[in-house]
Amino acid sequence: MEEEKKTVRAVERALDVLLCFASGHEWGLTEIAGKVGLHKSTIHRLLATLEDRGFVTRDPSTEKYRLGLSILELSAHLSRSDDPSVMLLPEMERLRDQLNETISLYVRDRTERVRIQAVQSMQAIRRVATVGARLPLSVGASSKVLLAFADPGVRSAVLTDPAWPAQLERETFAKQLDDILAAGYATSFEEREPGAAAVAAPIFNRSGKLVAALSVSGPSNRLTPDRMHEFAPAIVESAHRMGTMLG
Amino acid sequence: MEEEKKTVRAVERALDVLLCFASGHEWGLTEIAGKVGLHKSTIHRLLATLEDRGFVTRDPSTEKYRLGLSILELSAHLSRSDDPSVMLLPEMERLRDQLNETISLYVRDRTERVRIQAVQSMQAIRRVATVGARLPLSVGASSKVLLAFADPGVRSAVLTDPAWPAQLERETFAKQLDDILAAGYATSFEEREPGAAAVAAPIFNRSGKLVAALSVSGPSNRLTPDRMHEFAPAIVESAHRMGTMLG
DNA sequence: AACAGGGTTTCATAGAGTGAAACGGATTAG
């Protein structure tokens, strides 16, 4: 029962402070203290440290804290030439031009998914997708792909996670995942966001391991259920082609 | 003499570990220990903490450490709509199209400068500029702009900083800055990198405060000294227009 | 087998991080 974590508490807290900036770009000291549940003086010290190393800055006018230039510096070193998010970009652009809808690339991170790459549709009404967004694994076409095609161990671990939404009937959800496994792709219609729909297909690397989900998303009046099933083969094929590019 | 820093040592060290990834995207534990000068066990604990919060990951194949998805997530929240690096992008693109060379935007950060935005020339031979790069304030056209037009306090503080290169004659450098102050822009010819040249102009916000340097850079055979002085008025004007967009 | 080079674990100890409380400086209320 005793969690044996060999981590450094002060560092954990500092990183939690940083992660506050994943929701909203500007916070005051007291606000942050409230969010992470620590005393003002502790946060003050942590923020001073983060500021010293350039991870946060204070806005001169508002006196509030923001992310600093070190984050920018590090983010420049995130993608390397052999990184999927860069390697797959040309194929994503090709698919975008073919279907004229926004294309996203997701990976699973524990019990969530993260959009690691995106190219936007050129239409006036389009899905706008920001890279880096972190979304739940319980809703959306890509979520279902990332779970359906994952190792059985991963699937059950996620479904039994304490953070998993209780109102979601586990039985029927698992059934749905099996259907997706058989179909080879997943769709979602106004599931996570009203007015939006998406089709997603799995990307396996050459050793057959699930590495990402490729999704096409747009307004639900363009991406009708019928239309999505029409698109599906092109997406599955595109995802397959991407897979062959990966080790 | 006793530096009264109220920072948290463990956090400082963890951030230094993270900053290792500003040079090279993959490191082993022992390598990092060498870089930051701490014992393996300490680094091990810090890396475990960073990994737990998603700031680093281990590459499954090489077993080495990389930056994690939390950095991606945070970087998505760096630029807000009223952020200079976003607001000025259209004008930077316009200037790029006019001059057909790479355009960069720099801000000063203590005794260095950081490239916070860039748009690349479309020519086959071009200056490639990565956003987030951190460069010395002692060389390059934008460096000289950032120093020449800064508050006198800032200028002298930087020039007397212990980290300032000793071989650089302070007197003549200060003289050069004054010339730039009079001219309204700066040039550099094969100063920092052989084969490269640049022109830079200051951007002041509406309250007259220096906020950034705008630079045009390219191969030195295209950007000859004569050519740069030809370009200068367009760059100064563009920088001025940008300034009026800022609070 | 012996060795080397990475990563992991253990443990006693010092000293570093912690939070309560008090302080200061704006801004707003009365």
Added chain:
DNA sequence: CTAATCCGTTTCACTCTATGAAACCCTGTT
């Protein structure tokens, strides 16, 4: 004009936590 808030900052005594030396465990090499 004073009182009352609301932030951020600073101080300080106590304890718990981070530390690094050393030992250990791999895997690959000589």
